[in-house]
Amino acid sequence: MDLTERYHAYIACLNAREIDRLGDFVRHDAVHNGRQIGLTGYQEMLNGNYRDIPDLVFNIDLLVADVELVASRIRFDCRPAATFLDLPIHGRRVIFHENVFYHFQDGKIAQVWSVIDPEEIRRQL
Amino acid sequence: MDLTERYHAYIACLNAREIDRLGDFVRHDAVHNGRQIGLTGYQEMLNGNYRDIPDLVFNIDLLVADVELVASRIRFDCRPAATFLDLPIHGRRVIFHENVFYHFQDGKIAQVWSVIDPEEIRRQL
Numbered sequence: 001m002d003l004t005e006r007y008h009a010y011i012a013c014l015n016a017r018e019i020d021r022l023g024d025f026v027r028h029d030a031v032h033n034g035r036q037i038g039l040t041g042y043q044e045m046l047n048g049n050y051r052d053i054p055d056l057v058f059n060i061d062l063l064v065a066d067v068e069l070v071a072s073r074i075r076f077d078c079r080p081a082a083t084f085l086d087l088p089i090h091g092r093r094v095i096f097h098e099n100v101f102y103h104f105q106d107g108k109i110a111q112v113w114s115v116i117d118p119e120e121i122r123r124q125l
Numbered sequence: 126m127d128l129t130e131r132y133h134a135y136i137a138c139l140n141a142r143e144i145d146r147l148g149d150f151v152r153h154d155a156v157h158n159g160r161q162i163g164l165t166g167y168q169e170m171l172n173g174n175y176r177d178i179p180d181l182v183f184n185i186d187l188l189v190a191d192v193e194l195v196a197s198r199i200r201f202d203c204r205p206a207a208t209f210l211d212l213p214i215h216g217r218r219v220i221f222h223e224n225v226f227y228h229f230q231d232g233k234i235a236q237v238w239s240v241i242d243p244e245e246i247r248r249q250l
Contacts, residue, residue: 062226062238064189064196071189071196073226073238099224099240101187101198113187113198115224115240 002065003104007072010109011058017050019043027108053080061097070102085118087125096120127190128229132197135234136183142175144168149233156236178205186222195227210243212250221245 010025028039037045049056055078062073076096080089100114135150153164162170174181180203187198201221205214225239 062194062196064191064194064226066189069187069189071187071224071226097238097240099196099226099238101189101196101224113222113224115222115242117240117242118244 002067003070004063004065006104006107007063007065007070007102008060011060011074014046014058019046022046025108027105027110030109031111033112033114052082052084053078055079068104070104072098072100072102074098074100085116085121087118087121089121089125092125094121094124127192128195129188129190131229131232132188132190132195132227133185136185136199139171139183144171147171152230152233152235155234158237158239177207177209178203180204193229195229197223197225197227199223199225210241210246212243212246214246214250217250219246219249 006025013021013025022043023039026039026042029036030038030042032042032045035041053076056076057078059075059077060072061075062071064071074097076098077093079091079093081091083089084094096116097120098114098116100112102109103111131150138146138150147168148164151164151167154161155163155167157167157170160166178201181201182203184200184202185197186200187196189196199222201223202218204216204218206216208214209219221241222245223239223241225237227234228236
């Protein structure tokens with residue numbers, strides 16, 4: 001069975017901002033872009049995102065999954081309050097994408113490789 | 126049958142620099158990051174990459190595929206001759222990644238959504 005359903009539940013958790021439940025989807029020793037941030041670091045990262053982007057919603061544009069990997073293209077259509085990726089946005093509406101891979105172990109995210117292109121945002125400012 | 130084998134053949138074509146064979150893998154009306162560049166534009170893009178990065182090799186780090194979508198994380202370990210993504214590299218060795226999705230139609234690439242994070246390169250300069 002592939003991880004599609006599991007991944008949708010993870011994104012639903014992010015969009016409900018139920019950070020307390022994140023441990024259902026993310027391992028305690030999770031690695032994000034090469035840094036072992038763990039579950040606690042993952043929660044801090046998301047809380048930072050929610051703070052920086054009050055209207056943050058994760059929209060899955062593309063999804064491919066097998067039994068251990070998920071690849072997702074996530075679309076964001078939002079108004080970051082101040083700066084984001086060092087870009088001065090200050091409440092303007094921007095649309096951008098994240099192309100991200102996840103390695104799952106025992107049904108939980110163990111490793112994440114995420115890329116956002118800041119150029120896509122810069123062109124809108 | 127998923128597209129894994131087909132995608133490996135496409136990457137082998139890129140690494141062999143057999144641009145004349147690219148039409149075996151890319152549709153004549155292909156769209157790349159929202160722009161309809163077509164097969165000709167795709168060939169021009171690759172020729173530009175080969176010129177800018179003489180030692181360019183595509184290494185598949187992660188791959189997930191189903192019957193119509195491929196998601197790939199490609200690693201580059203190379204020495205761009207001058208600038209790349211507007212960054213002054215001038216022959217220095219840099220390692221960077223592309224997280225990219227492909228939509229295939231009838232066994233050929235119809236649409237590409239590619240993201241490279243220039244920050245990853247900038248940190249190495």
